[in-house]
Amino acid sequence: MNLQRLKDHQLSKALVRLLIKLSSKISNHAPLLRKIAMDIHGQCEDVSEDTQFIHQPYFAIINEKTHMVILNNILIVELERMINSLEWIIQTQSLSQDQVTHFCGQVSYSVTTFGQIVQCRLKNRMTIINIVKLITKLYTILDEFTRQMIKNKTPIRDEFEKLASISGSQLQQPCYxxxxxxxxxxxxxEEETVKKKKKKTDKKDPKKKKSVLKDTLVPKLVYQMEQYERSLLELGKQQDKRLLETFKMSAVRDFRFNLDSIPDEQRTLRTSQQENQAEEEVPEDEEQVDEEENE
Structure with missing residues (x-):
């Protein structure tokens, strides 16, 4: 095929869509999405200026001219479908042991795929917004899954330990x-906007426009990440497992955010859930003591 044609946006989208469609007909296409994410990462500058991602490309159709088109129009769309599917499962299904294994596998693919994307030095604001929203959903799924294991006292299997490990090393650290x-x-x-306004007028703008990312989406993401870490810590204590070994502790992250941007009902709901669960787990001996005191 002519190399010039490999840089055609419409052709590249058509070929990648066809590849995903055929792959999904044959088997689980989650590994393919991870390969596509790795190829996209290979075409981008890394978020960390000191890091260079050295990668042997899987697909020539994903190159310097087409990688952003494929990210925005295909990969993010496919990942959203996968996340929505996982969200539906965790909210509506009671998973058996075999289903837990499969679920851990699917979530692991999502974790490692997003782990590649968040290492890309992206410039497009809407792309970043969409990615932040999806990762927030992914962390909500991880947290809910962990909370269910705590509530049901589900034994920690190797698949979950692996998921916890890679969610720390391959997602949490690059995500921060x-x-x-x-x-x-x-x-x-913001600085650029201020400079432009100063050129037009010397008067200060009385109302500072809020940033959707900085004031809303990023705080929600970090909040959900920290909730997941707390849940893992609680589950680890419950079953005497060390699940946070690959995590960078939240206390040493390089930024702060305003918790006021988190909806009150979200924080209240989470607190009440934890209190209810704590009440359910009161030992029988303590309950008997309370009854005797009441008598």
Whole structure:
């Protein structure tokens, strides 16, 4: 095939869509999405300026001219479908042991795929917004899955330990780097806006426009990440497992955010859920003591 044709946007989208469609007919196409994400990462500058991702491409159709088109029009769309499917499962299904194994596998693919994407130095604001929204959903799924294991006292299997490990090493750590990079972009945009306004008028703008990313989406993401870490810590204590060995502790992250941007009902709901669960897990001996005191 002519190399010039490999750089055609319409052709590249058509071929990648066909590849995904055929793959999904034959087997699980989640590994394919991860390969596509790795190829896209290979075409982007890394969020960390000190890091260079050395990667042997899987697909020639994903190149310097087409990688952003494929990311925005195909990969993000496919990942959203996968996340929505996982969300539906965790919210509506009671998983058997075999289903837990399969679920861990699917979530692991999502984790490692997003782990590649968040290492990309992206410039498009809407792309970043869509990615932040999806990762927030993914962390909500991880947290809910962990909370269910705590509530049901489900034994931790190797598949879950592996999921917990890679969610720390391959997603959480690069995700904090991506968030820091995103916040830096937002600050740069704000400074540029201020400079432009000063050129037009010397008067200060009385109302500062809120940033969707900085003031809403990023705080929600970080909040959900920290909730997941707390749930893992609680599950680990319950079953005497060390599940946070690959995690960078939240206390040492390189930024702060305003918790006021988290809806009150979200925080209240989470707190009440934890209190209810704590009440359910009161030992029988303590209950008997309370009854005796009441008598």
């Amino acid at each position: 780097g991506f968030v820091t990079y995103t916040m830096t972009l937002e600050l740069d945009d």
